[in-house]
Amino acid sequence: MAMSAEGLLRDAAAGDAGAFGALVREHQSKVRGFLRRLTRGDAALADDLAQETFFEAWRKIAQYRGEGSFGGWLCGIAWSRFLMERRKRKEEPTEDIDQTAAFDPQDGSAAKLDLERAMARLAPAESAALTLCYALGHSHGEAAEILKLPLGTVKSHVLRGREKLQAMLETNHD
Amino acid sequence: MTDDLDILLSAPLPDVADHGFSMRVVEKIEAREVWNERLTWGLPALVACLAAPFLPLREFAGTVVHLGPALAGSTALSLAAGAIILTLSLEQRFRESQSAL
Numbered sequence: 001m002a003m004s005a006e007g008l009l010r011d012a013a014a015g016d017a018g019a020f021g022a023l024v025r026e027h028q029s030k031v032r033g034f035l036r037r038l039t040r041g042d043a044a045l046a047d048d049l050a051q052e053t054f055f056e057a058w059r060k061i062a063q064y065r066g067e068g069s070f071g072g073w074l075c076g077i078a079w080s081r082f083l084m085e086r087r088k089r090k091e092e093p094t095e096d097i098d099q100t101a102a103f104d105p106q107d108g109s110a111a112k113l114d115l116e117r118a119m120a121r122l123a124p125a126e127s128a129a130l131t132l133c134y135a136l137g138h139s140h141g142e143a144a145e146i147l148k149l150p151l152g153t154v155k156s157h158v159l160r161g162r163e164k165l166q167a168m169l170e171t172n173h174d
Numbered sequence: 175m176t177d178d179l180d181i182l183l184s185a186p187l188p189d190v191a192d193h194g195f196s197m198r199v200v201e202k203i204e205a206r207e208v209w210n211e212r213l214t215w216g217l218p219a220l221v222a223c224l225a226a227p228f229l230p231l232r233e234f235a236g237t238v239v240h241l242g243p244a245l246a247g248s249t250a251l252s253l254a255a256g257a258i259i260l261t262l263s264l265e266q267r268f269r270e271s272q273s274a275l
Contacts, residue, residue: 017207021200028195033187047195054199055206115182134183166179 009070013062020061023070024054030136031074037131038082040120049085053078068142075136076146079128086124118168126161129154 003011003022011019031053035046056077057064064073119127125147132143133154144154245251 017200017204020203021196024196024199025192028192028199029190030187032190032195036190037187050195051199051202055203058203111178111182112185130183131187134180135185135187162179162183165183169179 005070009061009064009066012058013064017058020058027071027074028054030071031078034075034128034131034136035078035082037116037119038079038124038128041116045085049078049081052081056081068145071136072138072142072146075132076148079147082124114169114172115165118165118172121168122161122164123157125149125153126157126164129157130161130165133158 003019005023005026008019008022012023028050032046032050035049035053036043039046039049053074057074060077064070119130122130128147129143132138132146133140138146140154140158141151143158144151147154149157
C-alpha cells in the first residue's frame with residue numbers, strides 16, 4: 001500500500017532513506033524542471049543543483065514544519081542553491097548564452113520554445129517568480145516565502161517579467 | 175496576446191523523466207550516512223586505541239577506586255543526575271508530541 005506524504009515525511013525525518021527516496025521520486029520532476037528554467041536549459045547543471053538540493057533537504061528535513069507545501073520548501077532550497085552557484089560562477093551575461101541550444105524543440109510547440117527563449121533573457125528572480133506563480137501554481141505569498149523576498153518585490157517581479165516577455169514575444173511575431 | 179501569454183505561462187513545466195536520478199540521490203545519501211557513522215564512532219575509537227598505550231591508565235584506575243565510593247554517596251551528584259534524566263525524558267516527550275501533530 002502506498003504511504004501518505006505525511007507518513008513519508010515523518011519516516012524520512014526519522015532517518016529512513018527509503019522514505020526520502022519516495023519523496024525524491026515524487027518531487028524530482030518539479031525541482032529539476034524549475035532549475036532547468038533558472039539555468040536556461042542547462043540540464044547537466046540543473047541536475048547537479050537538484051542533487052545538491054535533495055542532499056540539503058535530507059540534512060534539514062527535521063526542520064520542515066509542514067508550513068507550506070513540501071514541493072515549495074524544496075523549490076526554496078533549489079533557489080538558494082542556484083544563487084550560490086551563480087555567485088560562484090559569476091555567471092556570464094545573458095547575451096553570451098546560446099539560447100537556441102538550451103531547449104529541445106521537440107519539448108513543445110514553437111510558441112513554447114519562443115517563451116523559453118524569452119524567459120532565458122529575464123533576470124533570474126523574474127523568471128523564478130513567474131515560474132512559481134504560473135507554471136507551479138503557487139500564490140504570490142508562497143512565492144515570496146520560497147524566494148525569501150518581500151511580497152511587494154515578488155509582485156513587481158511577476159508584473160515586470162510578464163511585461164518584458166510580452167514585449168519580446170510581440171517583437172518575435174513582428 | 176495577453177491571454178495567450180497567460181496560457182503559455184500557466185502550462186505545467188515539461189515532465190522530466192527520472193532515469194535513475196532518484197536512485198542515485200538515495201545511493202549517495204546512504205553512502206554519506208555510512209561515512210558519517212564511521213567518522214562519528216570509528217574515528218574516536220581509533221584515536222582512543224592509538225592513544226591508550228600512552229595514557230596513565232594505572233594512575234587513573236587508582237583515582238577511580240579512591241573517588242568511586244565518595245561519588246556514589248554524594249547527594250549533590252545524585253540530584254544532578256536526576257535533573258539530567260528528567261530533562262532528557264521531558265525533551266523526548268516534547269519531540270514525540272511535536273512529531274505526532
